[in-house]
Amino acid sequence: MIINKGFSxxxxxxxxxxxxxxxxxxxxxxxxxxxxKIDTNNWKIRIHGxxxxxxxxxxxxxxxxxxSEITTDIHCVTKWSKFxxxxxxVSLDTLVxxxxxxxxxxxxxxxxxxxxxxxxxxxxxxxxxxxxxxxFDQKPLASEHGGPARLLVPxxxxxxxxxWINELKFIDxxxxxxxxxxxxxxxxxxxxxxxxxxxx
Ligand SMILES: Nc1nc2c(c(=O)[nH]1)N[C@H]1C(S)=C(S)[C@@H](COP(=O)(O)O)O[C@H]1N2
Ligand SMILES: [Mo]
Numbered sequence: 673m674i675i676n677k678g679f680s681x682x683x684x685x686x687x688x689x690x691x692x693x694x695x696x697x698x699x700x701x702x703x704x705x706x707x708x709k710i711d712t713n714n715w716k717i718r719i720h721g722x723x724x725x726x727x728x729x730x731x732x733x734x735x736x737x738x739x740s741e742i743t744t745d746i747h748c749v750t751k752w753s754k755f756x757x758x759x760x761x762v763s764l765d766t767l768v769x770x771x772x773x774x775x776x777x778x779x780x781x782x783x784x785x786x787x788x789x790x791x792x793x794x795x796x797x798x799x800x801x802x803x804x805x806x807x808f809d810q811k812p813l814a815s816e817h818g819g820p821a822r823l824l825v826p827x828x829x830x831x832x833x834x835x836w837i838n839e840l841k842f843i844d845x846x847x848x849x850x851x852x853x854x855x856x857x858x859x860x861x862x863x864x865x866x867x868x869x870x871x872x
Contacts, residue, residue, distance in 0.1 A: 687745055687755045690862035696752040701816045704850065708785040708836050712820050717804070721780075721842035724772035731820070735806070737762045737770075742803055744826040746833075747862040759824055761805030764797040767840070776844040782823050783839035790834050790849035791858065792825065794842070801827055804837060829860040829867070 689695060712731040720726035729737075739762050747753045773794065780797060783789050796802065802825045806813055813819035818835025825832045831851045852858050857866035865871060 689753055690747055691865050693747055693751055693753040693862065696754055698752075699754065699757075699817065700748070700750070700752060702748065702750065702830075703786070703816070703835065704788060705786055707816050709815070710785055710820055710836060715820055716838060717821070718839045719767055719771050719842075720839075722774040722777035722844060723842055724774065725770070727771055734762065734804075734821070737766055739806075740803075742805070742824065742826075744824075746824075746826050746830055748830040749856065749860070749862075749867050753862075757826075758809055759803065759805040760807035760810070761803035761821075761824060763800050764802040764804070764840075765800060767804070768798065773842060777842040779843050779846050781839075781841045781843065781847055781849060782834040782837055783841065784834050785836040785838050788834055788836075788850045790823075790832050791847055791852055792828075792832060793846075793859075796825065796828065801825065827861075829857075829862050831856060832860055 715731045716728050717734060718728045739760055742759045742761065743756055745753060745755045746757050777794055780792050780794055781789055802823065804821050805824045806821050808814065808817060813822060821837055822835040823833050823837050846858065848858060855869055857869055857871055860866050
């Protein structure tokens with residue numbers, strides 16, 4: 673057998689598990705409560721706060737925006753990780769370009785149809801680090817996984833990826849979201865195991 677230096681076999685995983693995680697092929701559902709039933713005819717997303725042009729987009733307006741396919745690993749604080757998940761959605765860069773961020777905007781809060789919220793630094797949603805996704809595995813996103821649309825911020829623990837998203841609010845300070853107010857880490861980097869607020 674001839675092995676070309678510099679080539680690696682296709683099956684070799686380029687992935688690695690963050691500390692304390694295990695790989696799963698399932699897709700567990702984790703929700704704080706009920707799964708809201710959302711008719712896309714009534715779906716809206718509002719983007720406001722420290723922006724030049726606050727907007728409210730309907731489902732059709734949102735879906736007319738340029739979208740991309742994203743293949744990424746995801747990591748849940750309950751210790752499962754899933755490799756190579758495939759999504760389709762709109763980059764937050766596109767949405768930020770639409771509204772125009774004010775220079776003072778340092779953080780963003782995501783709100784949802786089930787009264788959940790989560791907080792993120794602006795730096796963590798730019799440069800194609802975050803998307804609002806409407807498809808998983810080339811099918812409309814299932815309602816229990818946040819359909820019709822959820823946030824996807826794969827470099828942070830999955831509780832940051834707010835399901836059933838309907839609002840982004842840009843602010844000039846850090847305000848904590850639902851789980852961050854209840855003992856989870858304010859930032860949530862899986863590579864640093866930032867699970868709870870007592871973790872560094
Ligand atoms: N709106 C909303 N988003 C949410 C949640 C929730 O309860 N409500 N749970 C979070 C948590 S704790 C996790 S781990 C992930 C789970 O996503 P999944 O159910 O698609 O696996 O969604 C996050 N997003
Ligand atoms: Mo979670």
